[in-house]
Amino acid sequence: MSQERDADRSPALPRTERWHTRVTLKEIAAHAGVSRSTVSLVMQESPLVAETTRQRVRESAETLGYVYNRGAATLRSARTATVGVIVHDVANPFFGALVAGIDEVLEPAGYVPFLANSDDSQERQARFLSRLREQRVDALLLCPAEHTPAALIDQLGEWQLPCVQIMRHVGETPLGDYVGADIRRGVGEAVAHLVTLGHRRIALLAGESDHSADRERLDGYRQAMRAAELDANLMLSRGGLSRRAGRERTLALFAQTPAPTALICHNDLVALGALLALRHLGLHPGIDCAVVGIDDVEEATLTEPALTSIATQPRACGRAAAELALTRIASPLGAPRQIVLPATLHVRETTAVPPVDAKESS
Amino acid sequence: MSQERDADRSPALPRTERWHTRVTLKEIAAHAGVSRSTVSLVMQESPLVAETTRQRVRESAETLGYVYNRGAATLRSARTATVGVIVHDVANPFFGALVAGIDEVLEPAGYVPFLANSDDSQERQARFLSRLREQRVDALLLCPAEHTPAALIDQLGEWQLPCVQIMRHVGETPLGDYVGADIRRGVGEAVAHLVTLGHRRIALLAGESDHSADRERLDGYRQAMRAAELDANLMLSRGGLSRRAGRERTLALFAQTPAPTALICHNDLVALGALLALRHLGLHPGIDCAVVGIDDVEEATLTEPALTSIATQPRACGRAAAELALTRIASPLGAPRQIVLPATLHVRETTAVPPVDAKESS
DNA sequence: GGATTCTTTTGGATCGATCCAAATCAGGGA
DNA sequence: TCCCTGATTTGGATCGATCCAAAAGAATCC
Numbered sequence: 001m002s003q004e005r006d007a008d009r010s011p012a013l014p015r016t017e018r019w020h021t022r023v024t025l026k027e028i029a030a031h032a033g034v035s036r037s038t039v040s041l042v043m044q045e046s047p048l049v050a051e052t053t054r055q056r057v058r059e060s061a062e063t064l065g066y067v068y069n070r071g072a073a074t075l076r077s078a079r080t081a082t083v084g085v086i087v088h089d090v091a092n093p094f095f096g097a098l099v100a101g102i103d104e105v106l107e108p109a110g111y112v113p114f115l116a117n118s119d120d121s122q123e124r125q126a127r128f129l130s131r132l133r134e135q136r137v138d139a140l141l142l143c144p145a146e147h148t149p150a151a152l153i154d155q156l157g158e159w160q161l162p163c164v165q166i167m168r169h170v171g172e173t174p175l176g177d178y179v180g181a182d183i184r185r186g187v188g189e190a191v192a193h194l195v196t197l198g199h200r201r202i203a204l205l206a207g208e209s210d211h212s213a214d215r216e217r218l219d220g221y222r223q224a225m226r227a228a229e230l231d232a233n234l235m236l237s238r239g240g241l242s243r244r245a246g247r248e249r250t251l252a253l254f255a256q257t258p259a260p261t262a263l264i265c266h267n268d269l270v271a272l273g274a275l276l277a278l279r280h281l282g283l284h285p286g287i288d289c290a291v292v293g294i295d296d297v298e299e300a301t302l303t304e305p306a307l308t309s310i311a312t313q314p315r316a317c318g319r320a321a322a323e324l325a326l327t328r329i330a331s332p333l334g335a336p337r338q339i340v341l342p343a344t345l346h347v348r349e350t351t352a353v354p355p356v357d358a359k360e361s362s
Numbered sequence: 363m364s365q366e367r368d369a370d371r372s373p374a375l376p377r378t379e380r381w382h383t384r385v386t387l388k389e390i391a392a393h394a395g396v397s398r399s400t401v402s403l404v405m406q407e408s409p410l411v412a413e414t415t416r417q418r419v420r421e422s423a424e425t426l427g428y429v430y431n432r433g434a435a436t437l438r439s440a441r442t443a444t445v446g447v448i449v450h451d452v453a454n455p456f457f458g459a460l461v462a463g464i465d466e467v468l469e470p471a472g473y474v475p476f477l478a479n480s481d482d483s484q485e486r487q488a489r490f491l492s493r494l495r496e497q498r499v500d501a502l503l504l505c506p507a508e509h510t511p512a513a514l515i516d517q518l519g520e521w522q523l524p525c526v527q528i529m530r531h532v533g534e535t536p537l538g539d540y541v542g543a544d545i546r547r548g549v550g551e552a553v554a555h556l557v558t559l560g561h562r563r564i565a566l567l568a569g570e571s572d573h574s575a576d577r578e579r580l581d582g583y584r585q586a587m588r589a590a591e592l593d594a595n596l597m598l599s600r601g602g603l604s605r606r607a608g609r610e611r612t613l614a615l616f617a618q619t620p621a622p623t624a625l626i627c628h629n630d631l632v633a634l635g636a637l638l639a640l641r642h643l644g645l646h647p648g649i650d651c652a653v654v655g656i657d658d659v660e661e662a663t664l665t666e667p668a669l670t671s672i673a674t675q676p677r678a679c680g681r682a683a684a685e686l687a688l689t690r691i692a693s694p695l696g697a698p699r700q701i702v703l704p705a706t707l708h709v710r711e712t713t714a715v716p717p718v719d720a721k722e723s724s
Numbered sequence: 725g726g727a728t729t730c731t732t733t734t735g736g737a738t739c740g741a742t743c744c745a746a747a748t749c750a751g752g753g754a
Numbered sequence: 755t756c757c758c759t760g761a762t763t764t765g766g767a768t769c770g771a772t773c774c775a776a777a778a779g780a781a782t783c784c
Contacts (some may be wrong), residue, residue, distance in 0.1 A: 024740055035764045050762060070496045071436040072740035075769045080433065082476075082497070090461050097452030104481050107486070112493050114444075117465045117475040124469070131474050134432045135444070243664055279666050288444075293747060302605055304641050386770055397734045402772060412732060434770035437739045 023066045043068060043215030074136060083325060084132035085113045085283050094267065096144070096312050098166070102141060103317020109326055110136075118145040120149045133159065139325040144170050146209040162328040166321045167312075168213045168224040177328055179321040179339045180217045181312035183213065186343030187264060190310055193345060194262045195228045197309035197353050199290060203235035203260035205249055205270050217266060217294070221288070235260050246273020247280075254281055261354040262290035268297045271307055275350070291350040294343075306351030314342050385428045394422035405430060436498060445687055446494035447475045447503045450482040456657050457505070457675050460528070463680025464503060471688055474501075495521065501687040504531050508571040524690040528676075528683045530575045539690055541683040541701045543674035545575065545656070548625060548705030549582030552654045552672055555707060556624045557590045561652060561716050565597035565622035567611055567632050569643065579628060579656070580707040597622050608635020609642075616643060623716040624652035630659045630671055637665060637712070653712040656705075667711030674705050 021121035021316075025039045032039070034053060040050045042057040049057075060066075073117040074080045085102060087095045099115065106113055114132060118125040125145045132140065139162040144152070150171035156163045157176070187204075194202050204221045207214040218236075241250045246265060250273065253260055265271035271293030278285045285291050286305045293300055296311035320339050328334065387401045394401070397665040403411045411419075422428075436442045447464060449457045461477065468475055476494060480487040487507045494502065501524040506514070512533035519538070520524045526539040536542075549566075556564050566583045569576040575576060580598075587594035601611045608627060612635065615622055627633035633655030640647045647653050648667045655662055658673035682701050690696065 024738090026740080036741085037743090037764055038762085041763090044742085048762065053762080063390065069437075069498065069740055071433050071442065071498055071512060072769095073742070074433040075431075075437055076742040076769085078769085084390075085477075085663065089458075090452070091455055093453055093455055096458055099452050099477070100479055103477075106610075107489065107493075110493070112476050112478070112490075114474050115447075115465075116469065116474070117462055127469065128474075129471075130429075131472070134430045135474060136431065136433055162625070170463075248663065259688070273664070275668055277665055278429070299605065302609065302635070302638055304638055317473030343748080361565045388770080398771085399734055399773090400732085405731090406772085410732065415732080431770055434739095435772065436743085436772080438772040440739085570756090 008323060011083045023064045024069070027064055028057060028066055030058045032057045034358060038278065043275050049339035061097060078136070080136050081110055082114060082137045083139050083322070084135075084137040084142060085115045085127075086118050086125060086145075087115075087143045088118045088145055090115070090117050092269070093299070094299050094312075097297070097314035098143075098318040101315035103318075104315075105319050105326070109328070113141075118143075122147060133161065138329045139163065141166060141321050141325055142165050144211070146211060148211075160314075160332070162325065162332055163323045164241060164325045164328065166317060168211050170212075174336075174338050176336045177324055177338070179317055179324060180213075180341070181317060181343040182340045183216040183221035183310070183312070183343055184223075186294070186310035186312075187217050188224040189345045190264055190308075191221060191224035191228065193347065194228075194264075194292070194351065195224075195292060197290070197351065199262040199354050201235055201260045202230065202262045202264065203237060203253055204232075205237050205239070205246065205253075205263060205265045205274070207241050207266050208238040214266075216274060217264075217274055221264065223329070240340075241266050241270055243269045243273040243276075246270030247277045248273075250274040250277035250282070254283075260289065262292070262351070264292045264294075266294060268293035268295045268300055268309055270331045271309065272299065272303065275303060275307070286350040286352045288355055290352060290354070291346075296346055300346075301348070303350075307327070308346065308348045308351040310343050310345050313341055315339055316343060375619070382686075384431075384495065385426045386431070387428055390419060390422045390428055393426060394419045400702045402510075440498070442498050444474050444476060444497060444499045444502055445501050445503060445684075446490075446497075446499040447477045448480050448487060448490060448507075449477075449505045450507055452477070452478045452479050454631070455659050455661070456674075459514045459659070460680040463677035466677075467681050467684035467688070473688070475503075480505075482507045484509060492616040495523065497686060499523070499526065500691045502604065503528060503687055503723055504682050506530050508573060510573075512537075512572050522694070524687065525692055526683045526690065528679060530573050532574075533577045536574075536698075536700050538698045539686050539700075541702070541704070542575075542678050543679065543684060543705040545578040545672070545674070545705055546582035546585075548656070548672035548674070548707060549579050550586040551707045552587035552626055552670075553583060553590065555709065556626075556652060556654070556713065557586075559594075559652070559713065562592060563597055563620060563622045563623040564592065564624045564626065565599060566594075567599050567601070567608065567615075567625060567627045567636070569603050569628050576628075579626075602634055603628050605631045605635040605638075608632030608679035609639045610635075612636040612639035613643070616645075622651065624654070624713070625657075626654045628655045630655035630662055630669065633669055633671065634665065637669070648714045650683055650710040650717055652714060652716070654707075658708055662708075663710070665712075670708065670710045671712040672705050672707050675703055678703055 025036045026037045028228045029036045038049060039057050042054050070081060087128060089095055090109055102113060114337060116128040120325040122145055139165050143166045143312050148170045153170055153176050164179060167180050198260060202222055206217055236251050237253055263274050265274055271291055274291050275285050283289055293307050295308035296309040300307040387398045390401045391398045400411060401419050401618050402414050434444060440467055445468060451457055463479040464475060503526050505528045510532045515532055515538050529542050531540050553564060568580055583706055586593040597617055601607055625636050627636055633653055636653050637647050640651055655669050655671035659672040662669040662671045686699060
């Protein structure tokens, strides 16, 4: 920490930053000929202060190279202008887009996001949560890890920490603030679409853990299958949700007879895995077997054939969640809101009429 | 901010958290019968304090539901236990993995990362940077946005903000701390591999902006091409780096004659786009045209045929960068370190001997 | 027993902002 | 000129930790 730089302080050159003597409100006050309080008001963009003073103070701050000390402000005012974000897999492009959406809203509002990866582990989630409490974040944006107990939301309430759940929620119905997509309806629409095309053996490649996102897919599927007078339990597969798992689970499904003629996949990664599997089996997606993904990630439009997918709009969800968090910070006692964005089916090339033999045999 | 809740303090029920009267060191001190200073020492895990007192204090903190106030500590000690992370595209799986690696190291060290997306925009990068300064982050992990001036690093130095550059660095040679992969050698190895297989018309699908990551690919390519006595300028394509751009640029390359027999792509996204283009043209990757990607993302092993790729190990880079940042925080004046991880070629199915006609015609 | 050392504990002072009640200022009307 | 009103400005007190020099206790040695 060499501080012996004072030598080069030539008064002619007002260096923007002096060495290691941090500029504080006090220095600005002295420089601008006002009190600390006034400077503070200027920094808070308060309308109380006169325009001319405001200008003078701003200039002083500028020439002295002042950097606002959010930490000091926090101590007194209990606002940190930070928000915690917990997702279960940053490496998944879906969450990448989600995080980008969050960022988009927080940034102009002057908020900064803390980000962590729970990796769907309770323990990591809990550890990060306590870090965030130490940092006194103003709010939390949470995609809860698997098996998160419903009590967590109550706990957060006791801790006075506003929380917006995203895409998944703990407990049966969302108790607190929540932003997600209307997956149930989206899946229903997909099933109806496939039924209209003539499909009968429609498989659902679901997840294996019983959280809300999973349940909604299942509910939408069951309900639509029932409506079409088809057996929903016959073609239900539960398992992992990676691209690799999608591939393997599809191979497994095709090992049984009768094989499905259409696959609805928990997310696009699984769907892309399914495409790989079909190609491996020498089958043509969209001709020999229909495939529907969920999320509509950018990649979906680029595969050959292009993937039919239910758009969950991660970016829009991220934006909505961040906005909700900001309003909740502004009014902590307002009524919780549940925002459910429409999930619309984007029909592309992987859904077409089933092969003739399959249609007849059902 | 009503604080008039003191009435309901029933001594019989030691609620874990009282309403709105935050527990501070003072309360713990009173409860444990020691001074504030001692409690502070316990919280800092100082070895000075006796084991028995330590235990007692810990228990008091526990029963009172104390949450450490990092902000208050920061004010006095000038350490925030936070680190800023700026990447240019969170939605890219490569950066997802990188961020995951960073997280992996910071979390156990008790640090929390602020994350932002520069979207390769100078302006967004600058705005976030000033936010981070306000928050007094202890260090910065930066994948500099395109066209970032070399002066930025000096500026950060003046601001006393330790910075580790990742994957890209500003200026000709990395001036400060840096973590990246040995792309130059990796690309060289790829060219040599292709030459050994018999390829002569080896194209490079490079980026169009002139940052270090780009230059390294170019240098590696030119050098290896020269070594093989091939013309490096003939088959050089510059352009966008998305999957879509990869597809389109490949189509463009194949519109010219003679078409290349091998493609080395700036990253795996571009390579995957190239695979789509080849398939679209009715060509078989690995048979009609070799394709090499860079990064070796998970998806590379799953395409059919599997993609040959140069592994840049984003997760390992993230870890190394975070570790370097931690050591730099511990000793700000230590000599800058440049860590270059090996980039090894993973040969898979998309690289094979060139088609006979192409070999003869060269 | 008292001096000496080592271990543990402690009371202000301090970091840099915000909050709030009170002081000051400027302009208008009687 | 003086009072009143509304617009600005201001000086402590305060938030909750850390730092530091010094005090208190315990152990050791002569």
